[in-house]
Amino acid sequence: MPRRVDHEERRRQLAEALWRLVRRGGVEAVSLSLVAAEAQVSKGLVQHYFKSRDQMLVFAIEYANERMRERMERRLAEVAEPASPRHVLRVMLTELLPEDEDRRTESMVGIAFFVTALNDAGLAAYFRAGYDELIQATIAQLRAAQEAGEVRADLDPHHEADILLSLVYGLNSHILLGQQKPATALAVLDYHLDRLAAETDARAVLTTNERS
Amino acid sequence: MPRRVDHEERRRQLAEALWRLVRRGGVEAVSLSLVAAEAQVSKGLVQHYFKSRDQMLVFAIEYANERMRERMERRLAEVAEPASPRHVLRVMLTELLPEDEDRRTESMVGIAFFVTALNDAGLAAYFRAGYDELIQATIAQLRAAQEAGEVRADLDPHHEADILLSLVYGLNSHILLGQQKPATALAVLDYHLDRLAAETDARAVLTTNERS
Numbered sequence: 001m002p003r004r005v006d007h008e009e010r011r012r013q014l015a016e017a018l019w020r021l022v023r024r025g026g027v028e029a030v031s032l033s034l035v036a037a038e039a040q041v042s043k044g045l046v047q048h049y050f051k052s053r054d055q056m057l058v059f060a061i062e063y064a065n066e067r068m069r070e071r072m073e074r075r076l077a078e079v080a081e082p083a084s085p086r087h088v089l090r091v092m093l094t095e096l097l098p099e100d101e102d103r104r105t106e107s108m109v110g111i112a113f114f115v116t117a118l119n120d121a122g123l124a125a126y127f128r129a130g131y132d133e134l135i136q137a138t139i140a141q142l143r144a145a146q147e148a149g150e151v152r153a154d155l156d157p158h159h160e161a162d163i164l165l166s167l168v169y170g171l172n173s174h175i176l177l178g179q180q181k182p183a184t185a186l187a188v189l190d191y192h193l194d195r196l197a198a199e200t201d202a203r204a205v206l207t208t209n210e211r212s
Numbered sequence: 213m214p215r216r217v218d219h220e221e222r223r224r225q226l227a228e229a230l231w232r233l234v235r236r237g238g239v240e241a242v243s244l245s246l247v248a249a250e251a252q253v254s255k256g257l258v259q260h261y262f263k264s265r266d267q268m269l270v271f272a273i274e275y276a277n278e279r280m281r282e283r284m285e286r287r288l289a290e291v292a293e294p295a296s297p298r299h300v301l302r303v304m305l306t307e308l309l310p311e312d313e314d315r316r317t318e319s320m321v322g323i324a325f326f327v328t329a330l331n332d333a334g335l336a337a338y339f340r341a342g343y344d345e346l347i348q349a350t351i352a353q354l355r356a357a358q359e360a361g362e363v364r365a366d367l368d369p370h371h372e373a374d375i376l377l378s379l380v381y382g383l384n385s386h387i388l389l390g391q392q393k394p395a396t397a398l399a400v401l402d403y404h405l406d407r408l409a410a411e412t413d414a415r416a417v418l419t420t421n422e423r424s
Contacts, residue, residue, distance in 0.1 A: 025331060030333075103222070108330065111326075111327060111330075112327075113326075114323075114324060114328060114385065114389070116321075116390055117389060118320065118389060119237060124389055124390060127389060128389065128390070128391050131391060156403065159399075159400050159403045159404070160382075160384075162392075162400045163375075163382075163400065163403075163404055165378055165382065166378055166379045166380075166381070166382020166383060167375055167378045167379060167382070167385075168375075168378075168380020169378070169381070169382050169385065170374070170375075170377060170379065170381045171378060173216075173326065173377075173381065174374075175339065176330055177326070177329060177330060177336055177339060178336060178340070179340050179343060180374075187371075188371050188374045188375065189277055191250075191368065191371045191375075192371070192375055
């Protein structure tokens with residue numbers, strides 16, 4: 001009896017073929033046919049799982065987000081208790097930087113998705129929903145850090161979250177294009193985070209935070 | 213005698229056809245054939261001017277940069293003398309936000325170019341050179357503002373320039389995708405610029421700067 005291939009397992013297999021294509025050939029190297037060839041299955045099978053390139057990108061993004069969440073949870077579990085909200089914020093933000101091949105590929109899939117969404121109202125709504133989740137998590141973490149006296153109380157968490165995520169996306173692009181090394185990008189992020197620190201707590205934060 | 217078409221004029225005509233395509237169909241709607249159809253010329257003629265899609269994108273970007281510089285100079289010429297360096301900085305940065313259709317198209321051509329450059333070392337070097345020019349101009353303007361006592365002297369102009377341009381690119385993406393209105397993006401930029409203001413000068417800057 002042939003081994004039954006689980007539905008989710010098959011989708012994951014196709015998403016990973018898509019990722020390998022992005023890693024090798026950039027975001028422009030993604031199509032249903034190329035994914036079929038890369039996964040060594042028929043184009044018909046790919047179409048059985050994904051009706052269009054867009055659907056395939058949505059799945060690849062969901063898969064990437066899932067991996068990102070798991071990685072973040074693992075890293076947060078490693079943080080010594082009690083974790084400071086400011087440190088949790090830093091872990092969240094640095095996980096968005098493409099420091100290794102996996103995260104580099106995640107970023108490139110994200111850009112492919114962004115570019116496609118620019119011209120597709122449905123995908124744009126999906127993209128905005130994902131971004132909203134990220135911005136709300138950042139705002140919540142900033143507020144917790146303000147309550148803990150780690151971030152200046154007079155700062156606007158909404159504007160600060162916009163600025164932090166823009167900064168991370170900007171640094172992301174620089175790393176992808178080789179304009180900046182991950183370590184330099186991290187130094188810029190820390191420089192900015194330091195300025196958000198409450199005056200009374202600034203020295204404590206500098207010494208207790210992981211700085212690499 | 214048929215009217216001779218000037219070489220540069222022809223290239224501009226093709227770049228504008230490319231822009232119309234981007235405006236209507238997003239960055240994915242760009243190819244030599246489609247540009248030829250849009251400009252109502254043969255594909256051979258397009259290939260006479262541009263050997264590849266990449267060359268065409270480089271020209272479109274150079275053309276966009278040229279237009280951006282001219283627009284910036286016009287806006288700076290309108291600023292009442294003596295212009296404060298901080299105000300000049302703000303004009304430079306806001307010119308990068310896609311507040312109208314032209315700048316929206318410029319941004320999308322820029323993204324097409326960025327995505328292509330991710331997988332092409334030559335284009336990546338070209339892209340980095342353009343970015344370097346922008347970052348150096350931003351650093352110079354930040355330093356001038358520091359000397360004029362308008363920006364805090366203790367800030368690192370390199371890091372601040374990285375943060376400002378990342379912020380502008382992040383806000384740019386949000387506007388393009390409809391996550392943020394240009395006015396809201398501008399409010400975030402001003403919020404951040406205000407924090408860079410020298411304490412002694414903060415009130416003066418708030419009242420003398422153009423705020424819309």
